[in-house]
Amino acid sequence: MRKELIAAILLIGLVLGVALAPVIGRRLVRTDVIEIHARTPENGGWSTMNLEAKVGEPLHLRLTSDDVVHGFALGQTNEPMLEILPGEFVETSLTFDRPGTYTFYCTRWCGVNHWRMRGTIQVSGPEGTPEKSAAPLYVRLGLDLDVAHPEFEAPGLRPSVSRGRALGIEIPEQFAAPAYLREHSPLDLFGELKGLPLGEQLTDQQVWDLVALAWAATVTPQELADGRELYAENCAACHGESGKGDGVMADNLAPDGSDSGMDDHSLPTALAGSPPDDSFGHSITAPSDFTDYQMMLAHNSAALQGKILRGGMGTGMPYWGSIFTEEQTWELVGVLWGFVMEE
Amino acid sequence: MNRLALTSTPWIKNLLTSRWPQFIVRTITLAGFLLTILAGLFGSRVGSHNFAIIFVWIAWWSLLKLVFIPAGGRSWCSICPIPMPGEWLQNGGLLGPGGRPLGLGKRWPRKLNNTWLQSAVFLGMGIFSAVILTQPRISGWALLGLFIAAITLSLVFERRSFCRYLCPIGGFTGLYAQLSPVEIRAVDPVVCAGHTEKTCYTGSAQGYGCPWGNFPAALSQDSNCGLCMECLRTCPHDNLAFNLRPYGSEISAKTPLKLDETFLALVMLGSALVYTAVYMGSWGWLKNAAYHVGTLPWLAYALAFLAITLVVVPGLFFGAVWLGKKMSAAREPLKKLAGLYGSGLLPLGMATWVAFTVSFAFAKISYILPVLSDPFGWGWDLFGTASTNLSLVDLWLSPIAQVGVLAGGLLWSSRLVMRLARDRRQALPVLAFALAHAAGMMWLLVG
Amino acid sequence: MQSTKLSLLLFSLIAAVIAFAPAPVSLVRPAERYFRIEASTFAFSPQTIQVNPGDHVTIDLVAQDYVHGLRIDEYEVEVTADPGQTARLSFTAGRPGAFHFRCTVACGAMHPFMVGKLKVGPNWLFWRGLGLGLVAILSGLWWARK
Numbered sequence: 001m002r003k004e005l006i007a008a009i010l011l012i013g014l015v016l017g018v019a020l021a022p023v024i025g026r027r028l029v030r031t032d033v034i035e036i037h038a039r040t041p042e043n044g045g046w047s048t049m050n051l052e053a054k055v056g057e058p059l060h061l062r063l064t065s066d067d068v069v070h071g072f073a074l075g076q077t078n079e080p081m082l083e084i085l086p087g088e089f090v091e092t093s094l095t096f097d098r099p100g101t102y103t104f105y106c107t108r109w110c111g112v113n114h115w116r117m118r119g120t121i122q123v124s125g126p127e128g129t130p131e132k133s134a135a136p137l138y139v140r141l142g143l144d145l146d147v148a149h150p151e152f153e154a155p156g157l158r159p160s161v162s163r164g165r166a167l168g169i170e171i172p173e174q175f176a177a178p179a180y181l182r183e184h185s186p187l188d189l190f191g192e193l194k195g196l197p198l199g200e201q202l203t204d205q206q207v208w209d210l211v212a213l214a215w216a217a218t219v220t221p222q223e224l225a226d227g228r229e230l231y232a233e234n235c236a237a238c239h240g241e242s243g244k245g246d247g248v249m250a251d252n253l254a255p256d257g258s259d260s261g262m263d264d265h266s267l268p269t270a271l272a273g274s275p276p277d278d279s280f281g282h283s284i285t286a287p288s289d290f291t292d293y294q295m296m297l298a299h300n301s302a303a304l305q306g307k308i309l310r311g312g313m314g315t316g317m318p319y320w321g322s323i324f325t326e327e328q329t330w331e332l333v334g335v336l337w338g339f340v341m342e343e
Numbered sequence: 344m345n346r347l348a349l350t351s352t353p354w355i356k357n358l359l360t361s362r363w364p365q366f367i368v369r370t371i372t373l374a375g376f377l378l379t380i381l382a383g384l385f386g387s388r389v390g391s392h393n394f395a396i397i398f399v400w401i402a403w404w405s406l407l408k409l410v411f412i413p414a415g416g417r418s419w420c421s422i423c424p425i426p427m428p429g430e431w432l433q434n435g436g437l438l439g440p441g442g443r444p445l446g447l448g449k450r451w452p453r454k455l456n457n458t459w460l461q462s463a464v465f466l467g468m469g470i471f472s473a474v475i476l477t478q479p480r481i482s483g484w485a486l487l488g489l490f491i492a493a494i495t496l497s498l499v500f501e502r503r504s505f506c507r508y509l510c511p512i513g514g515f516t517g518l519y520a521q522l523s524p525v526e527i528r529a530v531d532p533v534v535c536a537g538h539t540e541k542t543c544y545t546g547s548a549q550g551y552g553c554p555w556g557n558f559p560a561a562l563s564q565d566s567n568c569g570l571c572m573e574c575l576r577t578c579p580h581d582n583l584a585f586n587l588r589p590y591g592s593e594i595s596a597k598t599p600l601k602l603d604e605t606f607l608a609l610v611m612l613g614s615a616l617v618y619t620a621v622y623m624g625s626w627g628w629l630k631n632a633a634y635h636v637g638t639l640p641w642l643a644y645a646l647a648f649l650a651i652t653l654v655v656v657p658g659l660f661f662g663a664v665w666l667g668k669k670m671s672a673a674r675e676p677l678k679k680l681a682g683l684y685g686s687g688l689l690p691l692g693m694a695t696w697v698a699f700t701v702s703f704a705f706a707k708i709s710y711i712l713p714v715l716s717d718p719f720g721w722g723w724d725l726f727g728t729a730s731t732n733l734s735l736v737d738l739w740l741s742p743i744a745q746v747g748v749l750a751g752g753l754l755w756s757s758r759l760v761m762r763l764a765r766d767r768r769q770a771l772p773v774l775a776f777a778l779a780h781a782a783g784m785m786w787l788l789v790g
Numbered sequence: 791m792q793s794t795k796l797s798l799l800l801f802s803l804i805a806a807v808i809a810f811a812p813a814p815v816s817l818v819r820p821a822e823r824y825f826r827i828e829a830s831t832f833a834f835s836p837q838t839i840q841v842n843p844g845d846h847v848t849i850d851l852v853a854q855d856y857v858h859g860l861r862i863d864e865y866e867v868e869v870t871a872d873p874g875q876t877a878r879l880s881f882t883a884g885r886p887g888a889f890h891f892r893c894t895v896a897c898g899a900m901h902p903f904m905v906g907k908l909k910v911g912p913n914w915l916f917w918r919g920l921g922l923g924l925v926a927i928l929s930g931l932w933w934a935r936k
Contacts, residue, residue, distance in 0.1 A: 003438050003439075004436060004437055004438055004441075004442070007366055007437040007438045008437060010366075010367070010370055011370050011373075011437065014370050014371070014373075014374040015373065015374055015377060017374070018374045018375075018377045018378045018381070019377060019381065021378070022381055022382075022385060022386075022719055025719065025721060025723065026721075040856075062722075064387075064722075065389070065896075066387070066388045066389060067388070067389070067896075067898060068856040068857065068895075068896065068897050068898055069856065069857040069895055069896065069897070085895075085896065086389040086391075086392070086896035087387050087389035087391060087392030087393075087720050087896070088392075089722040108857055108872060109853070109855075109856065109857065109872055109873035109874060110856055110857075111855055111856065112855070232874060232875050233872070233874070233875070234874075235874070236873075236874030236875060237872075237873040237874030238874075241874060241875070241876060247873075247874055248828075248852060248853065248854045248855070248873045248874065249855075249873060249874075251854070389896065390899065390902070391896065391902065473899075473900065474899075477899040477900055477902070478899060621903075622903045623903070623905070624905075625833070625834065625837035625838060625905055625906045625907055626833070626837065627830070627831075627832050627833015627834070627835075627837070627904070628833065630832045630833070630900045630903055630904075631831070631832060631833075631900070634832075634899060634900050703902075703903075706863075706892075707902065738863050738864055739863075739864050742887075742888075742915055743915065746915055746916075746918070746919035746922070747922075749919065749923070750919060750922035750923055750925075750926055751926075753922075753923050753926040753927065754925075754926035754929065754930070756930075757926055757927045757929070757930025757931070758929070758930045758933055760930065761930045761931065761933055761934035762934075764934070767931065767934050770934075771931075774927050774930065774931070777927070778923055778924070778927050781923050782920055782923060785916060785919045785920060785923070786916065789888060789913070789915050789916050789919065790888070790913065790916045
């Protein structure tokens, strides 16, 4: 019957049209663009973690998120970070002028394992040995990052820059230079100053205040501001906005295991009950309190920088070596000292 | 009788009885359904950017609850794509009799000739609803499952067995259809009495016998009539009409709900409370429990959900009916009284689901246009609407509408219950139950 | 019948009063209110905050696990917070009633249902609704008197 035939053609046409639409749609995607899906590390992380590129040839990326807000940035570069919203697509093209291994990473906190969301881009180029970067300061100084800190008599009050300034004493140049400050601890400077003639007339507290004054020169105000931004974006979630080690992620990092569960804060404790690890089997502990000056003053600046670079220590502290430039790590060290000493 | 026969207007009659308009609409809904399944299974995992989630749980669900059911009873069933391929295979044709039928054509088992299965499927989906509603893959599989079930049932059993006995939507749609302002009824019973072939049921060269298994000549209830218009085509005496009628005119003391229908009505009332608490409430732990299928909290949620819908709410209702029976010293069996008052509470049930739909639909309508341009969430922009953010309704209207609808439903139900009750005292506990339910819904929605 | 028309009119009048009578103006002096709201999947904590009409409200949104947002229905004020970066929202609660506040940044599957509630003054809509419900039941009972 002709009617049946027409009806059948209409039906099959519409059905096939719908069925083929996604197939054709997929085919029309540019082949030179690499599509990467961002997911939380618990859901698989970046869908592609290893990319390859050639020097001078742009690498086209199309990024989207399958679950929560993520971000994309290239470590140790000044490329702006891209926001990746769930279901939305953002495109970027990266061009490299030097061969090497580059790290890309997620820039928006997406759970306690956010920092693990990293991938590498292997850039190959004309033959020749790639530049070897210098060893970090703590390595050159031969510092052991994991050794316990010496006991010392801490000041009664938090060392204060303004009190130090009010003393009206000039600090010897060699001790006011970043070069010195970055290689020593406030305790070292305390010892040095105490040994000088000017130190003999001052109380211990006053010497500590002088140390605070000197230590403010570790970073310029601009560097401190930049550092604070980095700290807010990368560190505050665990270390706390005030440096006390009480960041929102620290809820999951209780040292004695009494946490409220990793993936959900609103479940009553009895129902949540997951062990204090980061679901990847690594044990983690709560971050230290940077505002605890009685502990921090014995820390060496280079060692602090080293811990930022290397992480680890069996605590869940990420390693930032491939992410921050050296400048940025010193900015962060300046922020840390800002927690220890007060204005 | 206060009926307006729409089919006495020639162009309306032609529109309804001609097979082409219906076929074209059904083909479109089928294509849409296929797109839904494909988008669900292969599209973006982000629900707000997936055609399957937005079109099924926002667009279609809103249309169903706010338009199709209140205005047309089972009108969605007449264009629903899910049974169509099965029906076309079963009939061996797309546009009318004459083809070679396929399938075993078995009779549906007597024991299952009720709505118990539909309640079960509805509750079953309810336990997993949080995952179905938010995960495109799961939605896709669920819809594909229903699709396969419908086709399979069409090839094993006669007529639209899936629609009548299994479809989770069909259960409550049929119940609320008893309130609807439309119906298909025989015009003159004398004509039917004189017609021995009863082709409205057995079929003829002009049309199939009622695909829903009704006997159109004697049809008196809308609950199982899918408004497919087939009987209008088959009747050689043009003795069937599509009528407009007053709301709720089908409910009467002579036709109380059967026990399975009463239970379904109560399941709908109870599940509305649970869904509102889970989705519209502020209790994050409840949402997490409902979502994390397989965990202990989810099991607790599932058990609580079943307890509330199968035990607590029915228990309270039957208790209220029993109390009324005691207070009025009535002699009818409890089951019959429960069915009577159950039918009286149907307007409350329909209003409850309208209010619940309004509570989330108004806020999410803005997702519809973008997802039309990018159904798979792959970054397409077919119609240029991928980034529009058109919220069609002002949000402040939503809570007011919810309260208004609930109050209206309560008003309708209380008057209906009093009309059905033989004795005022008998109805009091049931009215208290209705008030408590409406108050509960109001508190959950706007409290 | 006269009495039916009269009773219909009476009930309609009562319903209209319940629905539309203006709510009494709050006599409480507007104050500064501060709330620290923690957002995690998929809840706000506290989930309900109560203020008086006219209060100047400041909310610090603290994201616990992912990036979350907060927008208040009808007030249309919005803020987004990353974990480690508390975000602040300030507004004057001029409009009385009960309003949902929702998460505005996709934060997982149940994100569309992540809501909390801001109550400004007494929840008149709820009480009116309850009143209307009562009138509905009473009118049903009254109607059956005949």
